[in-house]
Amino acid sequence: MVNEPTESRSTVENLDPIVISEEQFNRAAHCVKGLKSGLVEFLKKPKRVNIVNFPVEMDDDSVQSFQGFRVQHNRVFGPGKGGIRYHPDVTMEEVVSLAKLMTWKCALVNVPFGGAKGGVVCDTKNLSDRELRRITRRYTSELYDEIGPHQDIPAPDLYTNEQTMAWIFDTYDVLHPGFNNRPVVTGKPIEMGGSYGRYEATGNGCLFATQRFLSKALIPEHQDVAGTRVAIQGFGDVGAVAANAFHRQGAKIIAVSDSKGGIFSAAGLDPTEVERFKATHNTVVGMADTMTITNDELLELECDILLPAALGNQIHAGNAVNVKASLVVEGANNPTTPRADRILQERGIYVLPDILVNAGGVTVSYYEWVQNQVNEQWDYDTTTEKMRAKLHAAVDSVFSRWQAFVVGEESTRDQMPDFRTIALAIAIERVVHATLLRGIWP
Numbered sequence: 550m551v552n553e554p555t556e557s558r559s560t561v562e563n564l565d566p567i568v569i570s571e572e573q574f575n576r577a578a579h580c581v582k583g584l585k586s587g588l589v590e591f592l593k594k595p596k597r598v599n600i601v602n603f604p605v606e607m608d609d610d611s612v613q614s615f616q617g618f619r620v621q622h623n624r625v626f627g628p629g630k631g632g633i634r635y636h637p638d639v640t641m642e643e644v645v646s647l648a649k650l651m652t653w654k655c656a657l658v659n660v661p662f663g664g665a666k667g668g669v670v671c672d673t674k675n676l677s678d679r680e681l682r683r684i685t686r687r688y689t690s691e692l693y694d695e696i697g698p699h700q701d702i703p704a705p706d707l708y709t710n711e712q713t714m715a716w717i718f719d720t721y722d723v724l725h726p727g728f729n730n731r732p733v734v735t736g737k738p739i740e741m742g743g744s745y746g747r748y749e750a751t752g753n754g755c756l757f758a759t760q761r762f763l764s765k766a767l768i769p770e771h772q773d774v775a776g777t778r779v780a781i782q783g784f785g786d787v788g789a790v791a792a793n794a795f796h797r798q799g800a801k802i803i804a805v806s807d808s809k810g811g812i813f814s815a816a817g818l819d820p821t822e823v824e825r826f827k828a829t830h831n832t833v834v835g836m837a838d839t840m841t842i843t844n845d846e847l848l849e850l851e852c853d854i855l856l857p858a859a860l861g862n863q864i865h866a867g868n869a870v871n872v873k874a875s876l877v878v879e880g881a882n883n884p885t886t887p888r889a890d891r892i893l894q895e896r897g898i899y900v901l902p903d904i905l906v907n908a909g910g911v912t913v914s915y916y917e918w919v920q921n922q923v924n925e926q927w928d929y930d931t932t933t934e935k936m937r938a939k940l941h942a943a944v945d946s947v948f949s950r951w952q953a954f955v956v957g958e959e960s961t962r963d964q965m966p967d968f969r970t971i972a973l974a975i976a977i978e979r980v981v982h983a984t985l986l987r988g989i990w991p
């Protein structure tokens with residue numbers, strides 16, 4: 550099949566993350582009855598935005614200035630919660646939109662946290678471990694009391710990991726002696742109070758949410774992941790774990806990729822072998838018995854499930870028309886633009902949204918935080934099964950709300966709210982309800 554040429558994203562749609570998150574919010578707000586306009590304005594904006602600029606001594610004795618952000622969007626359900634990403638393209642607008650996403654995600658899976666997010670503008674590929682440690686410590690000390698076990702609790706995200714969390718914990722602990730500071734970050738190494746199952750949580754959660762959704766039989770030929778052909782963009786914490794999880798359940802992983810490109814095998818890849826190859830070659834590209842493809846080609850492959858697990862805005866107005874999967878499972882945050890959402894819906898392709906699909910990470914982060922309060926460690930099965938139950942409940946609530954639209958409204962499929970809109974509407978309702986229950990101060 551010949552694809553239509555892929556248009557450049559930014560020429561055809563506005564990719565400003567604030568604009569995108571407002572558009573998604575506005576669509577969902579239409580599905581929420583009796584929403585007061587003042588509350589709408591309040592929920593659209595972040596509660597607090599921290600911008601920090603700081604110097605760091607580099608290995609060659611030069612000094613470089615770095616910029617970091619930490620945004621708290623909403624704290625109605627509890628302390629802020631959200632990852633910290635290290636990436637050269639991080640902007641305040643992106644961090645604000647991701648903090649909002651965390652508010653809705655926590656509300657959707659009933660985790661008692663608000664939404665927050667952080668980022669530092671840097672390219673980890675050009676930094677040594679010692680430089681990364683100094684950047685992390687200085688960023689943490691600049692934030693000082695803006696984070697804390699009952700204030701705002703960071704976690705790993707793009708290009709940060711459990712080592713980053715160990716440095717943040719240590720810095721915070723040195724600055725706040727005499728307290729149990731372990732719950733200040735989640736996604737820590739196991740030896741430092743990390744939770745069993747946290748590293749795997751987001752990838753496993755992608756599988757659990759997909760299985761539950763497929764069991765609803767909306768895609769009659771695929772009521773389970775076994776036998777499905779899956780293409781995964783991104784082979785990091787989320788993508789690699791998801792690849793293994795789907796593979797173990799009998800799915801065929803036909804393609805994976807990283808920032809350097811992708812690999813394809815019609816016969817299916819063994820994700821463990823791919824991990825081994827990536828560990829020695831620093832990329833998946835070049836693995837024996839695979840065909841090299843680009844990241845753009847991966848998104849347009851003939852497959853059943855497309856699982857973006859890398860950056861935002863990957864499925865956009867220019868390429869949504871070429872997506873051939875019957876289901877998009879958003880492991881990454883914000884991988885699909887609003888224009889692409891509409892195109893996919895018109896084409897009958899279902900999208901399981903980020904706030905549902907990748908919520909396994911924040912759910913087990915919550916369990917880590919709970920364990921840290923009493924210095925306990927639960928086993929892998931306990932955290933994983935508790936998380937599975939929460940994701941199933943969230944999929945069920947989104948699905949039954951969506952079904953109520955099918956039964957209750959005389960609308961055709963392309964006029965119906967998509968799953969993102971429904972999931973957001975449920976989350977918005979919960980946050981609004983809690984806000985009014987608490988009562989608006991004073």
Ligand code: NAD
Binds near residue numbers: 709788859861881
């Ligand atoms: P990671 O840094 O571990 O992995 C990112 C992967 O994306 C790497 O394989 C990298 O090579 C690849 N990548 C980078 N640039 C790319 C490009 N231009 N094209 C294709 N691939 C590219 O990050 P992660 O923790 O796996 O996060 C991935 C996504 O999942 C992000 O959107 C993140 O916000 C989201 N997410 C992560 C978690 C979590 O628990 N880690 C939870 C929820 C959501």
